Amino acid sequence: MITRQQQKAARKRAAEAIRQAGVKITDEEANSIEVVDFGLNQLEREGVQVLTLVQTERISVKVLVLFPNQTEPEHWHPPVEDDPGKEETVRVVAGSVYFFTSGEDTFQEGFMVEGKAHCYSMRHEIILKPSEQITLAPGEKHWFQAHDEGAVMYSFSTIARDALDQFTDPNIERITRIVK
Amino acid sequence: MITRQQQKAARKRAAEAIRQAGVKITDEEANSIEVVDFGLNQLEREGVQVLTLVQTERISVKVLVLFPNQTEPEHWHPPVEDDPGKEETVRVVAGSVYFFTSGEDTFQEGFMVEGKAHCYSMRHEIILKPSEQITLAPGEKHWFQAHDEGAVMYSFSTIARDALDQFTDPNIERITRIVK
Numbered sequence: 001m002i003t004r005q006q007q008k009a010a011r012k013r014a015a016e017a018i019r020q021a022g023v024k025i026t027d028e029e030a031n032s033i034e035v036v037d038f039g040l041n042q043l044e045r046e047g048v049q050v051l052t053l054v055q056t057e058r059i060s061v062k063v064l065v066l067f068p069n070q071t072e073p074e075h076w077h078p079p080v081e082d083d084p085g086k087e088e089t090v091r092v093v094a095g096s097v098y099f100f101t102s103g104e105d106t107f108q109e110g111f112m113v114e115g116k117a118h119c120y121s122m123r124h125e126i127i128l129k130p131s132e133q134i135t136l137a138p139g140e141k142h143w144f145q146a147h148d149e150g151a152v153m154y155s156f157s158t159i160a161r162d163a164l165d166q167f168t169d170p171n172i173e174r175i176t177r178i179v180k
Numbered sequence: 181m182i183t184r185q186q187q188k189a190a191r192k193r194a195a196e197a198i199r200q201a202g203v204k205i206t207d208e209e210a211n212s213i214e215v216v217d218f219g220l221n222q223l224e225r226e227g228v229q230v231l232t233l234v235q236t237e238r239i240s241v242k243v244l245v246l247f248p249n250q251t252e253p254e255h256w257h258p259p260v261e262d263d264p265g266k267e268e269t270v271r272v273v274a275g276s277v278y279f280f281t282s283g284e285d286t287f288q289e290g291f292m293v294e295g296k297a298h299c300y301s302m303r304h305e306i307i308l309k310p311s312e313q314i315t316l317a318p319g320e321k322h323w324f325q326a327h328d329e330g331a332v333m334y335s336f337s338t339i340a341r342d343a344l345d346q347f348t349d350p351n352i353e354r355i356t357r358i359v360k
Contacts, residue, residue, distance in 0.1 A: 023202070024202070024273060024310045054269045054313070059239065087238050089236075089239065089241070093204060131205055132206075133234070156233075
């Protein structure tokens with residue numbers, strides 16, 4: 001959970017990062033940024049900030065912000081009814097993104113979240129710089145992180161059903177509780 | 181049709197407009213920009229420049245560039261087999277875009293392409309500024325244009341099958357022939 005005050009501060013910081021990256025957004029959009037701590041209560045270490053630009057029954061477009069040294073936990077997008085699961089292309093706009101997917105263990109530049117190695121099983125490292133992108137097939141496990149400079153990305157995908165995403169860490173709750 | 185030289189010049193101009201708008205693209209992407217004259221041989225009046233960032237069986241993401249006072253002809257995205265047709269959100273990044281869709285005739289700020297009124301039947305005007313967007317349902321007829329400053333937009337959509345798009349103007353060929 002996070003407090004209203006934490007939510008407000010993280011939103012402001014994320015909106016600034018988005019605008020500094022040259023992505024134009026309205027004030028209304030800036031105020032709608034979702035601050036996600038995955039129920040782990042350590043937002044600065046494990047979390048993500050999400051601005052949804054488009055959300056229809058077929059398409060989703062988001063801007064994702066990682067603060068410096070923040071990691072988005074390992075997860076995958078399962079099939080839902082007729083949908084084989086979310087297909088997603090992540091394209092970097094600012095900063096470097098350290099991406100981990102299935103495949104040969106090439107873990108080198110990334111860092112492990114302290115004490116959480118059992119929650120991050122994918123160790124195939126792909127480093128993406130601005131204007132580089134990766135497409136993830138439905139169901140493909142992945143996690144990603146920013147280093148000292150933080151990062152801003154687009155996520156272009158089929159319909160997003162975030163609440164149904166699955167995570168390696170059993171303690172995760174996708175819907176962040178906001179208190180006070 | 182356009183010549184190789186025209187294609188090259190238009191690509192360069194479009195890449196510059198995209199980068200000036202703050203959208204980061206690779207040189208390889210810049211060199212892949214599609215210059216489309218719709219077979220009408222008046223690119224500066226009726227045409228569009230298209231950079232495809234993502235194209236899968238489910239999703240398409242493009243950057244569209246309109247040169248000053250260029251108009252993209254009226255068209256729609258028909259059903260294809262199981263697909264009800266392309267659903268598309270256009271989001272403006274730079275410049276103003278004059279959008280025309282079905283609905284009450286509110287044509288006011290836009291201009292008609294000289295001698296082509298019979299090819300532009302939609303007269304419901306929606307003016308979009310940077311960070312504003314519109315979502316078009318499958319099959320919805322639309323056309324759009326830039327004025328003196330030109331425009332850069334994102335197009336986020338379900339799978340694009342450009343060659344199957346339908347146009348009001350019977351003289352249009354969607355696939356531009358490049359000569360010499």
